[in-house]
Amino acid sequence: MTFIHLARHATHDEVGHILSGRSDIALNPKGEAEALALAAEMSAVPLDRIYTSPRRRATQTAGAVGTMRGIDPLVAPALDEIDFGTFTGRSFAALEDDRDWQAWNRERATARCPGGETMEEAIARAADFIFGLAQADAPVLCVTHCDIIRGLVAHMLAMPMDRMFMLGCDPASVTTLAIDHGDVRLVTLNRCARR
Numbered sequence: 001m002t003f004i005h006l007a008r009h010a011t012h013d014e015v016g017h018i019l020s021g022r023s024d025i026a027l028n029p030k031g032e033a034e035a036l037a038l039a040a041e042m043s044a045v046p047l048d049r050i051y052t053s054p055r056r057r058a059t060q061t062a063g064a065v066g067t068m069r070g071i072d073p074l075v076a077p078a079l080d081e082i083d084f085g086t087f088t089g090r091s092f093a094a095l096e097d098d099r100d101w102q103a104w105n106r107e108r109a110t111a112r113c114p115g116g117e118t119m120e121e122a123i124a125r126a127a128d129f130i131f132g133l134a135q136a137d138a139p140v141l142c143v144t145h146c147d148i149i150r151g152l153v154a155h156m157l158a159m160p161m162d163r164m165f166m167l168g169c170d171p172a173s174v175t176t177l178a179i180d181h182g183d184v185r186l187v188t189l190n191r192c193a194r195r
Helices: 029-042 056-069 099-106 119-134 146-156 161-166
Strands: 002-008 049-052 140-144 173-180 183-192
Touching: 002 029, 002 056, 002 119, 002 146, 029 056, 029 173, 049 056, 056 140, 119 140, 119 146, 119 161, 119 173, 146 161, 146 173, 146 183
Parallel strands: 002 140, 049 140
Antiparallel strands: 002 173, 173 183
């Protein structure tokens, strides 16, 4: 059985206000503190490797854990944020009346971000990577993004993608999957470090 720990990157200035997408925004001071709290929380958890999305906010979060553990995080493009296409960089307030945005959130299983990815494409690349890691039978931490984590959990629990918003995923939280020969068990969801 392999334990795959999925951590969402810590807080940055755009969380909850701007759809950052594949921008390279850095953690803010609150996020830096969250990343250190996550590192402390993960200090007793067995880890063989740490993988991270290429986004700066994720590499900074992974770096905090890696520094404490003496593990150099490896960049994994499969863990990258969803390509939100033309939605990227827009405020959630501005997106509220956008018909494409409304369709994307209503029909996550089938809708495509204009100029970007579908959830199916994003989750397929992430799931392939996660199942590949599970074959090594060694515990790992993957630092990635909210919708990737929620989408992976929904996919692995055979939950309709349109209902993924039922799953919590706070900044610097950890969701843990146990994978045994392709069978997946959700161990924890949205566990936040004590801050």
